[in-house]
Amino acid sequence: MTDALFLVPAVPESGRYRLDGAEGHHAADVVRLRAGETLLLGDGAGTVADCVVTAVARGVLDVEVTRYRRLPAREPRLVVAQALAKGDRGELAVQTMTEVGVDEIVPWQAARSVVRWQGDRGARSLARWRITAREAAKQSRRAFLPTVADPVGTAALAARLAGASAYVLHEDADTPLATAPVPSTGTVLLVVGPEGGVAPEELTAFETAGATPVRLGPEVLRTSTAGVAALAVLSAATGRWH
Amino acid sequence: MTDALFLVPAVPESGRYRLDGAEGHHAADVVRLRAGETLLLGDGAGTVADCVVTAVARGVLDVEVTRYRRLPAREPRLVVAQALAKGDRGELAVQTMTEVGVDEIVPWQAARSVVRWQGDRGARSLARWRITAREAAKQSRRAFLPTVADPVGTAALAARLAGASAYVLHEDADTPLATAPVPSTGTVLLVVGPEGGVAPEELTAFETAGATPVRLGPEVLRTSTAGVAALAVLSAATGRWH
Numbered sequence: 001m002t003d004a005l006f007l008v009p010a011v012p013e014s015g016r017y018r019l020d021g022a023e024g025h026h027a028a029d030v031v032r033l034r035a036g037e038t039l040l041l042g043d044g045a046g047t048v049a050d051c052v053v054t055a056v057a058r059g060v061l062d063v064e065v066t067r068y069r070r071l072p073a074r075e076p077r078l079v080v081a082q083a084l085a086k087g088d089r090g091e092l093a094v095q096t097m098t099e100v101g102v103d104e105i106v107p108w109q110a111a112r113s114v115v116r117w118q119g120d121r122g123a124r125s126l127a128r129w130r131i132t133a134r135e136a137a138k139q140s141r142r143a144f145l146p147t148v149a150d151p152v153g154t155a156a157l158a159a160r161l162a163g164a165s166a167y168v169l170h171e172d173a174d175t176p177l178a179t180a181p182v183p184s185t186g187t188v189l190l191v192v193g194p195e196g197g198v199a200p201e202e203l204t205a206f207e208t209a210g211a212t213p214v215r216l217g218p219e220v221l222r223t224s225t226a227g228v229a230a231l232a233v234l235s236a237a238t239g240r241w242h
Numbered sequence: 243m244t245d246a247l248f249l250v251p252a253v254p255e256s257g258r259y260r261l262d263g264a265e266g267h268h269a270a271d272v273v274r275l276r277a278g279e280t281l282l283l284g285d286g287a288g289t290v291a292d293c294v295v296t297a298v299a300r301g302v303l304d305v306e307v308t309r310y311r312r313l314p315a316r317e318p319r320l321v322v323a324q325a326l327a328k329g330d331r332g333e334l335a336v337q338t339m340t341e342v343g344v345d346e347i348v349p350w351q352a353a354r355s356v357v358r359w360q361g362d363r364g365a366r367s368l369a370r371w372r373i374t375a376r377e378a379a380k381q382s383r384r385a386f387l388p389t390v391a392d393p394v395g396t397a398a399l400a401a402r403l404a405g406a407s408a409y410v411l412h413e414d415a416d417t418p419l420a421t422a423p424v425p426s427t428g429t430v431l432l433v434v435g436p437e438g439g440v441a442p443e444e445l446t447a448f449e450t451a452g453a454t455p456v457r458l459g460p461e462v463l464r465t466s467t468a469g470v471a472a473l474a475v476l477s478a479a480t481g482r483w484h
Contacts, residue, residue: 140464142461219342220383222382228467
């Protein structure tokens with residue numbers, strides 16, 4: 001099994017390091033790592049160190065670095081605008097998209113999103129998406145943490161799509177994502193609608209901004225499944241998973 | 243939005259049809275379809291009829307067929323052996339894999355599966371997977387219902403892989419699934435291990451049976467995410483999503 005990953009502000013290049021705080025508590029008291037066992041330290045920005053545990057106390061681990069790596073960011077950068085979804089479907093989408101390598105998630109307040117992120121409740125929902133992304137990134141041992149942007153409305157999202165390599169998942173689209181030309185460098189943006197679908201006026205705004213409507217297969221996918229499936233197709237097509 | 247799909251034993255080619263029983267209750271009392279609205283009737287074996295509602299009573303809908311279609315089964319047939327997973331992870335895997343079009347799911351009692359399907363509890367778990375697959379197939383408007391096979395151990399699974407186009411997801415594999423040669427006809431079998439991974443002796447058994455170890459990307463995926471991501475790659479690569 002792959003070693004567990006713990007996030008630190010700066011990864012030591014060599015020598016000893018003391019892991020404490022929330023990550024030390026998690027490693028020592030929850031995962032219960034013991035002297036001689038191995039773990040990964042990462043800064044979430046591409047730097048990772050393999051370490052061996054030299055001593056453990058309650059909430060604190062001492063480790064020794066055995067290998068230090070700076071990994072290049074993968075291309076293309078994959079950004080998903082994920083429509084707000086009800087219940088835990090939004091968090092499930094964030095979790096699974098993080099597992100398959102999304103680089104940035106943009107919460108999108110779509111016309112047909114049943115939930116509205118407003119006031120304190122909206123702030124708490126955004127915080128939960130960010131915690132979910134961080135936890136899923138640790139779970140999948142990602143060298144780069146994905147970011148969860150501030151939520152946007154349709155106009156702001158359309159502005160962001162303009163001039164980019166952008167695709168909108170839409171069940172009536174003629175072009176399959178599997179055969180769409182997708183650049184293997186730069187940034188690729190993907191829009192995933194809410195359970196009720198992308199509204200016609202939203203689709204028009206995105207197409208006007210230059211985005212291409214694409215579909216997956218004939219199945220109707222839940223919003224929490226569409227993003228992860230599309231990211232898998234893109235990761236295979238662009239060479240990120242080669 | 244796509245019309246809701248209801249499952250019936252035999253789809254009428256034309257004329258009127260009375261939808262009652264559990265599906266009638268769902269259509270009339272839960273989805274609350276009204277006269278003039280449209281729905282789909284399917285037999286789960288490739289036959290689908292577009293219908294318009296002509297009358298509604300409590301638990302019963304009368305519909306008129308407006309279009310009748312027999313769809314061909316898509317190739318290749320995609321079969322996933324899904325390791326039993328704890329909590330609701332198994333059902334989540336069944337749900338998302340059904341959404342992206344899996345044709346058959348084989349529950350696999352892997353060495354490192356934390357749960358054991360034994361006795362009444364095992365029977366209930368299997369029943370839940372079957373209900374989950376049926377509900378997800380309706381949700382995604384699938385013309386063909388996937389089947390959930392009886393659970394198998396490693397020896398029986400290895401026997402089933404022998405002579406087939408079989409792939410085992412394994413994080414240490416050299417071959418990316420994205421570049422592996424996959425046939426576009428016949429049956430493709432994919433093995434998805436439990437949270438603890440495929441055990442070395444299991445990998446040996448599957449390789450001896452002729453299966454190819456493959457990986458997705460560098461990320462470590464949960465068992466409930468690996469199958470849906472791999473199916474998306476396979477659906478794009480084999481042309482099912484063209």
